Amino acid sequence: MAEVASPVAAFPSLETALKHYFGYDQFRPGQRSVIEAVLKNQDALVIMPTGGGKSLCYQLPALLKLGVMVVVSPLIALMQDQVDSLQDNGIAATCLNSAIAFETLRQREADLLAGKIKLLYVSPERLMSAGFLELLSQLIQTVGVSGFAIDEAHCVSEWGHDFRPEYRQLSVLRAKFPQIGVMGLTATATERVRSDIAQQLRLCDPLIQVSSFNRPNLFYEVRPKGRDGYQQVQRQVKQHQGSGIIYCLSRKRVDELAQRLTADGESVLPYHAGLSDDTRRENQTRFIRDDVRLMVATVAFGMGINKPDVRFVIHYDIPRNIEGYYQESGRAGRDGEPAHCSLYLAYGDVATAEFLIGQKPNQDEQRIARQQLRQMVDYAEATVCRRRVQLSYFGEFLEGACQQCDNCINPPPLEDWTIEAQKFLSCVARCQERFGMAHIIDVLRGSKKQKVIDLRHDQLSTHGIGKDRSVDEWRLLGRSLLHQRLVDETTDGYPVLKLNAASWQVLRNQLAVQVAIPTDFVAGPATDTSPSDDAPEVTQLLTGLKALRKRLADQQSVPPYVVFPESALRQMARTRPQTLEAFGQVSGVGSRKLAQYGEVFTDAIRQFCADHGLASDPGAGGRRPRPSRERRQTVGDTHRLTLELYRQGRSLQEIADQRGLKASTVASHLERLIHQGEAVDIDQVVEPDQQRTIRSALAEMEGASLTEIRDRIGAAVSYEDIRLVRAMWHRDRASG
Template sequence: MTAYPNLEQALKYYFGYDNFRPGQRQIIEGAMQNRDLMVVMPTGGGKSLCFQLPALMKPGVMVVVSPLIALMQDQVESLRKNGVAATFLNSSLNQYKTRSREQALLGGKVKLLYLAPERLLSERFLPFLDLLHHQVSISAFAIDEAHCVSEWGHDFRPEYRQLKLLRSRFPNVPVFAFTATATNRVRDDIISQLQLKQPCIHIASFNRQNLYYEVRQKGKSTYGEIVSLIRENEGSGIIYCLTRKQVEEIAFKLQHDKISALPYHAGLSDEERSQNQTRFIRDDVRIMVATIAFGMGINKPDVRFVIHYSLPRNLESYYQESGRAGRDGEPSRCTLFFNYGDVKTIEWSINQKTEEQEQLIAKQQLRQMIDYAEGTVCRRTIQLGYFGEYFPGNCNNCDNCCYPQPVEDWSIEAMKFLSCVARCKERFGMSHTIDILRGSKNKKVTQYKHNELSTYGIGKDRTVDEWRMLGRSLLHQGLLEQTNDGYSVLKLNALSWEVMRRQRTVSVAIPVKPKVPELKQNAKAAAADMLMYKLRSLRKELADAQSVPPYVIFPDSTLRLMAQVQPQTRDDFGKLSGVGSHKLSQYGDRFLAEIRLYRQEQGLSISQGKFTPGNNSPSSTELQTLQLYQQGLSIREIATQRNLRPTTIVRHLCDLIEKNQSVDINQLVSKEKQQKILQVLESLGDISLTPIKEYLGDSYSFDDIRLVRGKWRRQKH
């Protein structure tokens, strides 16, 4: 395999990271060799970087297929903040902006293009792709959320099936398939449907080590527990509910309890959903209460906890929804509240399906979900086993490993339960069986004269929930069966009779109220830490000014490093993980000033090194450019004399203007243009040049904008 020694350098330059996460380098090397890729990498594993970095290192444009507008806009914004030329085309753009972006693509000024599958496959757009490939070349097609291709995936989308057309239309362009969740069956289906040619297959571990998983019994105290979880855990959180009504009720209660929360469900208008999502992403509110309609379109890495107020329909959905916590690798919590009322609601929904096969699959998936909720072994063992990955248990980061439930011998109760099923001639479900055991006098019991059975009333000493817990446990242990005809009638089998003949004992794990473990690593990052609080406040201020989410400026992990290391020079600041060259240039001075001010307030030493706020000295190369400029040479003449590119000379002049050196900008950009550019900068903030250029139009060059931005930054400081 070819070695690529410059990959780490490119990683640091563009994204600010010193090292790749597990698996990333091998995937990127495969991409650099123009191999087809099939990558299964869980949320938080860094799959986006696996196609973004090759896009920057290969000639041409990489076309990224993404299913949601919000997701593609978010990724493009994050890339632009790293100085990467990325754009998207979707229905949110007017005709002028669409045409402007298409011209930029054909002019070779863009490295990554994000599209929805519907636009990519449209009759109007395919000829544009042909032209783009002819003029600039398409380096690869990256299919994000590739599980949407498969009917066996949890989020199948028919339009994704048509992506196989790319292989016949662009036979020599590699196709990269990326997904966060896929069973073996789904993975094989993706390879087949996209017609991948001998793909380089990479399956990362599904083990999200930073997530703490727990299941709690859902009851009258659940809302109080949710409030406690919110107050005990820092940062943003998502609460998932089964119905719109539950979403509205919980959001209203939280607001009443002075917790900033917003609802999100299909019953809200598109505008209201979009506004609520934006406010959550930008940290204007802490909590989003939502149906499962929320989540796929967000790329928020600093969600610290996900609470499921209702049972998900299957393990794959639960893995993905809970996995929206801790995408930045920081410790986070996933809590599931479970009761049988939710099971009944989902069962009713499943029974509305017209296809019998669909019903059977859905019921099997629900059973697996219940197994997870009631399981007494390591939560990761159950989760990872679903995806075909063996995990030995003892993860030390789930409730069952940290606080194992006591196991009791319930053989006598099991004999009573199974005997009651037998005496009812195996014709009834669990609720009716429990009614008989507890001596209920309801109409159905008396109608069938089941109040005359010998098992009537022999289970009054146990609650309904305890009997139901036993019944489910018998089903999961294979000691009892249940019909799949929608009526869930209980049936005995050979093992049932062994229990009743005292040939087999029955043990049941008894749920206990879980202790809430302290996430010690989180405590170090508490907002009570004064410097961390100051850095967060500065980040929010910058993000609001630029209308972007705070994590786009810097992730929490980088802020935490700033607070720990407290760098005082640009060189030291640039060494922090998450600080690339573009962000060092854009934000370095502001954050360094905040750190130095904090150290001054605390009476700590302040370095007299390279960085002094408000007094940036020009570098030696910038001074050479300044000397020649003051002699009257043009930009092109200076570039020729110094054997440098004109764009490098322009950057020198921009930095010299920003550092308050004597450069007459009026000789470089007309006053009229300066005025217009300054207006746009005041409106849009200190964002990347591409959207500013798109806003101003073709009569303004990137050099014009750079130079005026230097003047604007100087005025701001």
């Protein structure tokens, strides 16, 4: 059985406990204040984006308080994944659910009552059963309950994107156990949903922690989906590296897409509610453990996925609402590394979504769903920064452009539409802020519809003053005003436009309005398809460390990221720690991980360094530092052999073939030799004209990355050419 934690007094600070249990040196934004509140038994409502560290907000307090932390989680796969990760980290955690055999269930209950468990994961259905409530009472009287954590708390609100009626019953926790603190946690919640969560869970004077919803490592884009939609997706999948998820609207489309991708040689599995429980569970497990690269799924594949190293998410069909899209696209890049999110827009898919909404039996649900779908279409058609539209939906304002979306990378031209905006906002005011965008546009364009006449809006001074603009142009302006927060809109299913302070600034000529005029959709660059600025040996070592992680994970029947997240492997590859002391400094390496994996990983790193004539490289941060005395001393026999073959007139590829290396590795050997001061004639590799071009770019863009330099010069120049010329350029400057 894994160790049971000591109380908080055993550690001089929360940071010390954080490093001991989880291997991190500092808290992420918002975590510390929540943990301090939970340690004081205060209720809390935690809104943190995917990958923001919500779980730690209850996991660390569970280890520092007496008793058991009870965590309510909606999916068996999700809770099992959390338990696996905690147990691998030496933390006593378990779960109770319907998939567990009776004998195992009784043993886990006995371990709970014996005080051997610190975190218990249960489903809301299990928690509400009479037997479990009785078990809770016994726990309180024996080992104690340190708190209740309600994960995916948006499920409690009918205004959330994934409402689950069974979550409504969780208020019984406050009624039956008023002395125990309750915390709700979710990645997304509008202000209305946050209020509803607090009310439904009966939180008492809770600490409310709302972190930024901005995920700067994600690149967002929208692509038009033509008749060759499958070919578009297939090409994009081939461009990306790493694991990916493709979301589809229907089970039929999931199966079709998965079959075609499989036939074309991709490693892919399907996931939807039409598959058996065993098949879904097996497919998800194989994806999480990197046995397959792609998962094609419906939104049923949502909260159950806890894989941190998903490098891209593609929505083949338009999502139902912005909140759901934020959650689903947010499955990418949970490890903080760059990831790519693409949405394919086809108006036939919008019509399909509207048809499905029409099948809902409840008229109020239909009304809300239609408004949410329209907001999603507005997002897809937006010409402003996509991140700004997303954040605005959650009540957060982004200053400037994100430079991480297609609209920021390829901005459409701007035009001054201040006069048109004044007409639009004036019409909203004349209509007494009681109508939506469609009616305002009707009035502006002088419509004679019966509704306009019955309301006597044909007699307003704004009736017909916008005849010179089309419906589409007015709709473009209306969306732009909403995205720029120059006008507000109610979100209760009746989308009514409301003026705000900025609206009056526009009307008083105190604020100009710029509107981005749409051009043909242009796909932004895939952030993870360009080569990294890491040295080739870093990339090569990272590949080896991933393979080692996969072997260790398979031996333990756990997902690879349970052993170490990719961010930790990348830091290892960049700094090459060869002692246990140095390995313990890697972010994500705690006491347990150091003892469990330290030797095997440092052995692998030492062997790699010996094979390639490398030494530890602390502080490099993954980018090539300027040459230092210590760095010059790392040149070994492998570099000398490369130099000898090079001086015989052999090309990089010939040397690579003879030595069983990559051409990029051979180039890195020569680069290091140049830094050491060896005479390397790069004229036999790089044409003099190209050298001059590269040197000119280096002079203009000092400090720029390889990718930035290559973007300036053009794809005809290789990264190896730039590396060699840059090495000579630095050496010449140092000697000059």
